[in-house]
Amino acid sequence: MKITARLLALLVAVIHVAFLVLEMFYFDHPVGRDIFGTTPEESAIMAVLAANQGLYNGFLAAGLFWGVLAGKTDVIIFFLLCVVAAGVYGAATASETILIVQALPAALALGATLLALRKN
Numbered sequence: 321m322k323i324t325a326r327l328l329a330l331l332v333a334v335i336h337v338a339f340l341v342l343e344m345f346y347f348d349h350p351v352g353r354d355i356f357g358t359t360p361e362e363s364a365i366m367a368v369l370a371a372n373q374g375l376y377n378g379f380l381a382a383g384l385f386w387g388v389l390a391g392k393t394d395v396i397i398f399f400l401l402c403v404v405a406a407g408v409y410g411a412a413t414a415s416e417t418i419l420i421v422q423a424l425p426a427a428l429a430l431g432a433t434l435l436a437l438r439k440n
Contacts (some may be wrong), residue, residue, distance in 0.1 A: 322436040323392030326388050328429035329396050332403060333426060334399070336381035380406070391435060400430040 347353040347370035348363045357368065380403055387395030407423025 321432065321439050323430065323433035326396075326435040328425070328432050329384050329388050329400065332400065332426050332429050333381040333384035335422070336377045336384070336403070339377040339422075340374045340381065343370040343377065345374075347371065347374075376406075393433060396433055397430065400426045400433065404430060 337419065342352060344403035347356065348360075348367040352358075352370075353360065353363050356363070356370075363370075382398055383399035383402070384396060387393070387399060404423050407418050407421075407426060410418035410422060
């Protein structure tokens with residue numbers, strides 16, 4: 321179960337690296353506009369905000385990578401809780417899709433991590 325939990329945490333980290341790349345480098349490009357449903361004018365205005373958001377997603381990924389590579393379950397739990405909180409907030413304020421794309425994978429990884437703790 322511990323290996324499954326760590327793999328799920330790594331998956332969440334990789335997802336957040338993808339968010340970083342999308343928000344920091346492709347938000348104001350056709351790919352980003354298609355994903356976020358924005359016009360060229362809208363994406364140009366919001367690009368700096370999206371890049372900032374992408375950076376925060378990168379920090380979430382870095383924390384998860386650190387926790388997994390260092391074997392620090394408490395760090396993994398902290399960053400997964402941060403991801404779940406960000407996903408719930410994003411779903412409540414921006415798009416319900418965020419609940420599925422961001423919060424659900426993190427919640428599954430968190431559940432697996434907590435179950436792995438109980439088995440020790």
